[in-house]
Amino acid sequence: MLYRKHITTIEVQILDDGKAIADGERRQLSVLFCDLVDATMLSGQVDPEVYREVLRAYHFTCAEVIHRFNGFIAQHLGDALLVYFGYPQTHEDEAQRAIFVGLGMLEAVQTLNAHLQQEKGIRLAIRVGIHTGLTVIGDIGEGAKHEVLALGEAPNIASRIQGVAAPDTVAISADTYRLVQDYFKVEDLGFHTLKGVAAPTKVYRVLQKRDTQSRLKIASARGLMPLVGREQEVELLLERWEQVKTGQGQVVLLSGEGGIGKSRLVQEFKEQITDQKQVRFECRSSPYFQNSALYPVIELWEQVCAFAEDASEKFNNLEQLLRQDVPAIEETARSSPAQLSPPIAEERYPTLAMSSQRQRQETLETIAATLLKQAQQHPVLFILEDLQWTDPSTIELLHLLIDQTSTAAFCLLLTCRPTFQAPWGLPKHLSPIALNRLSPNQIKRMAERVAGDKSLPAAVLQQIVEKTDGVPLFVEETTKAVVESDVLEEQDRHYELTGSFSALAIPATLNDSLMSRLDRLGSAKDIAQLGAVIGRDFSYEVLHAIAKSDEKTLQRELNRLVEAELLYQKGLPPGATYTFKHALIQDAAYQSLLKSTRQQYHRGAAQVLETQFPGRVVSKPELLAHHYTEAGLPERAIDYWQKAGEHAIRRSANVEAISHLNKGLSLFKMLPDTSQHARRKLDLLTTLGPALIAVKGYVAKEVEMIYAQAHKLCQRVGDAPQRYQVLRGLWGRTGAD
Ligand SMILES: Nc1ncnc2c1ncn2[C@@H]1O[C@H](COP(=O)(O)OP(=O)(O)O)[C@@H](O)[C@H]1O
Numbered sequence: 001m002l003y004r005k006h007i008t009t010i011e012v013q014i015l016d017d018g019k020a021i022a023d024g025e026r027r028q029l030s031v032l033f034c035d036l037v038d039a040t041m042l043s044g045q046v047d048p049e050v051y052r053e054v055l056r057a058y059h060f061t062c063a064e065v066i067h068r069f070n071g072f073i074a075q076h077l078g079d080a081l082l083v084y085f086g087y088p089q090t091h092e093d094e095a096q097r098a099i100f101v102g103l104g105m106l107e108a109v110q111t112l113n114a115h116l117q118q119e120k121g122i123r124l125a126i127r128v129g130i131h132t133g134l135t136v137i138g139d140i141g142e143g144a145k146h147e148v149l150a151l152g153e154a155p156n157i158a159s160r161i162q163g164v165a166a167p168d169t170v171a172i173s174a175d176t177y178r179l180v181q182d183y184f185k186v187e188d189l190g191f192h193t194l195k196g197v198a199a200p201t202k203v204y205r206v207l208q209k210r211d212t213q214s215r216l217k218i219a220s221a222r223g224l225m226p227l228v229g230r231e232q233e234v235e236l237l238l239e240r241w242e243q244v245k246t247g248q249g250q251v252v253l254l255s256g257e258g259g260i261g262k263s264r265l266v267q268e269f270k271e272q273i274t275d276q277k278q279v280r281f282e283c284r285s286s287p288y289f290q291n292s293a294l295y296p297v298i299e300l301w302e303q304v305c306a307f308a309e310d311a312s313e314k315f316n317n318l319e320q321l322l323r324q325d326v327p328a329i330e331e332t333a334r335s336s337p338a339q340l341s342p343p344i345a346e347e348r349y350p351t352l353a354m355s356s357q358r359q360r361q362e363t364l365e366t367i368a369a370t371l372l373k374q375a376q377q378h379p380v381l382f383i384l385e386d387l388q389w390t391d392p393s394t395i396e397l398l399h400l401l402i403d404q405t406s407t408a409a410f411c412l413l414l415t416c417r418p419t420f421q422a423p424w425g426l427p428k429h430l431s432p433i434a435l436n437r438l439s440p441n442q443i444k445r446m447a448e449r450v451a452g453d454k455s456l457p458a459a460v461l462q463q464i465v466e467k468t469d470g471v472p473l474f475v476e477e478t479t480k481a482v483v484e485s486d487v488l489e490e491q492d493r494h495y496e497l498t499g500s501f502s503a504l505a506i507p508a509t510l511n512d513s514l515m516s517r518l519d520r521l522g523s524a525k526d527i528a529q530l531g532a533v534i535g536r537d538f539s540y541e542v543l544h545a546i547a548k549s550d551e552k553t554l555q556r557e558l559n560r561l562v563e564a565e566l567l568y569q570k571g572l573p574p575g576a577t578y579t580f581k582h583a584l585i586q587d588a589a590y591q592s593l594l595k596s597t598r599q600q601y602h603r604g605a606a607q608v609l610e611t612q613f614p615g616r617v618v619s620k621p622e623l624l625a626h627h628y629t630e631a632g633l634p635e636r637a638i639d640y641w642q643k644a645g646e647h648a649i650r651r652s653a654n655v656e657a658i659s660h661l662n663k664g665l666s667l668f669k670m671l672p673d674t675s676q677h678a679r680r681k682l683d684l685l686t687t688l689g690p691a692l693i694a695v696k697g698y699v700a701k702e703v704e705m706i707y708a709q710a711h712k713l714c715q716r717v718g719d720a721p722q723r724y725q726v727l728r729g730l731w732g733r734t735g736a737d
């Protein structure tokens with residue numbers, strides 16, 4: 001119980017599966033803290049040896065649940081457990097995983113209690129607390145004494161939340177709740193003041209999982225927004241359906257990255273044909289059950305037999321269904337339930353005299369036949385979503401169905417991410433549809449719909465277009481986050497900026513899904529992070545000059561990034577250039593770097609550009625200015641912002657010039673107030689003046705302010721060569737007034 005004090009700085013033993021992060025990383029973690037209730041009392045009641053045995057059993061039980069959901073046990077010390085979700089590898093849904101583990105542990109401890117009570121007269125109770133927040137995580141120490149240090153408030157808050165939980169319950173913070181609210185039923189436990197946390201925190205008790213499974217189902221429960229775009233795709237689906245109705249079976253494979261709108265399109269199609277006669281089967285694969293044979297089909301049977309509560313009744317229904325539909329193959333029908341529900345099948349049927357391979361084959365054929373049989377009465381629409389997570393047996397079943405449906409009134413509508421490799425080639429009756437990103441106009445339309453049909457400031461809309469790259473999920477989450485933030489204020493018909501607006505932050509709801517894409521890359525992630533510092537576009541030459549890896553490694557890692565579709569590549573190394581496919585992925589990679597590492601990379605980038613690529617410095621001084629600013633070298637940065645301003649003015653790009661020069665001016669607050677710096681500032685102001693006049697006119701308030709400021713500086717430095725120009729600026733204004 002060491003933990004109760006200062007978890008934030010506890011050094012944690014790294015486990016074998018933990019990847020060492022030598023330099024540390026900034027990571028959003030969902031942290032689970034679990035503790036035994038009244039452990040001290042218990043340890044006083046029983047013999048220490050018995051107590052040890054009990055603890056071991058408890059740890060073992062919990063560890064089993066934790067590993068199932070890929071949690072990382074950072075520490076088990078005595079009777080407490082600290083678990084990270086989002087390290088060393090992020091999955092798309094870490095907060096949900098943490099809660100599944102919390103609920104799973106409660107259940108597992110109950111099971112353990114049954115034994116403990118019988119054998120030792122002991123009953124354990126646990127409390128679980130979960131919180132999601134930013135941490136800096138990394139290892140320290142050398143060799144075998146590797147240790148991971150997780151810093152930040154998150155672990156501390158998780159442990160405090162645990163203290164709020166009643167025995168045998170899971171409590172979560174408001175930040176975690178926000179990420180999972182649609183997936184779990186909770187009870188509001190009100191505000192609590194947690195030790196070491198300034199503001200009172202809202203705490204929720206998790207009651208149970210909701211049965212809605214997919215993101216889209218949840219969105220539909222709230223009322224879906226009208227579909228934006230996708231007219232051609234809907235048209236194509238409807239055409240294929242017409243063919244199906246005439247007995248020409250069709251397979252449609254919708255592919256596209258997560259959040260591009262596959263499920264939404266399927267939904268639209270379903271709605272458009274609701275009034276037509278059909279038999280519809282819908283199922284989806286799950287990332288948690290990628291290796292559970294026939295998982296989606298079993299779920300489907302569950303739905304078909306849903307009216308039955310207990311397992312044996314379900315089994316009866318299934319038997320009936322199979323018999324009724326495929327009377328001719330009753331023998332094999334027996335093997336099918338056997339695979340789907342082994343314990344009951346064993347009770348009712350003698351073991352079949354066939355190899356398990358054969359039995360499996362027959363099962364698949366039975367299922368296929370059952371489904372096909374339906375098509376004799378009405379056209380069948382069979383939907384299976386998320387093939388990238390589908391188990392091999394189900395894939396085999398699909399293969400069978402694809403082979404057998406070309407002459408049946410059967411439509412197979414499948415969705416997958418681009419990583420899925422279809423094993424069935426390209427049969428004639430298969431139409432692949434790749435979903436593309438939305439256009440800037442469609443993005444804007446969507447964003448305003450998400451904002452409740454209120455218009456958004458142009459600068460915000462522009463950023464949404466740039467950051468989300470037309471992925472509808474990103475548009476939704478980014479817009480929701482900005483509308484709920486204090487950047488905007490809601491008016492009758494529109495949203496207004498409350499202050500100045502620079503950049504959109506990554507919404508917490510997208511953090512895990514973005515990080516998971518990076519984490520999957522292993523060592524290539526370092527290159528992605530370095531690239532992210534250089535910019536959304538970067539050339540092989542510059543990357544190579546900054547990266548420490550040798551050419552062979554570098555090219556291999558870059559290839560992995562291109563294959564994983566994180567980067568687009570143009571040309572071949574050494575002439576190649578790369579572009580991050582998503583601005584948000586670039587942001588996520590960048591933000592996962594420690595601030596000190598970022599600075600170091602920026603410095604490297606600036607120096608390499610300056611010494612090895614003088615041409616680029618001349619044509620794009622703002623690039624150097626940016627790197628020096630972020631490297632924390634304001635003096636050098638100011639020189640380049642000045643150059644960038646002048647460069648832009650020469651091309652009459654006054655708006656850009658104003659932006660560059662203002663950036664330079666903002667850096668003076670980091671410098672001591674010397675007369676040398678005053679001269680530099682005067683240079684920037686007197687370059688800025690004419691550009692401002694060109695854009696805003698003589699009478700603008702900003703112009704007056706700039707010249708007044710310049711005038712003061714002139715007086716201070718005495719012999720400034722710009723004095724005449726400044727006075728003219730001031731008089732010119734006065735004359736025009
Ligand atoms: N064309 C569209 N118009 C409006 N909303 C969309 C569109 N495409 C997707 N969405 C919304 O974006 C989110 C992600 O879409 P979804 O279909 O779940 O993506 P996928 O299945 O490809 O992962 C959903 O909330 C969905 O309603």
Ligand SMILES: [Mg+2]
Pocket residue numbers: 262263264385
């Ligand atoms: Mg989907």
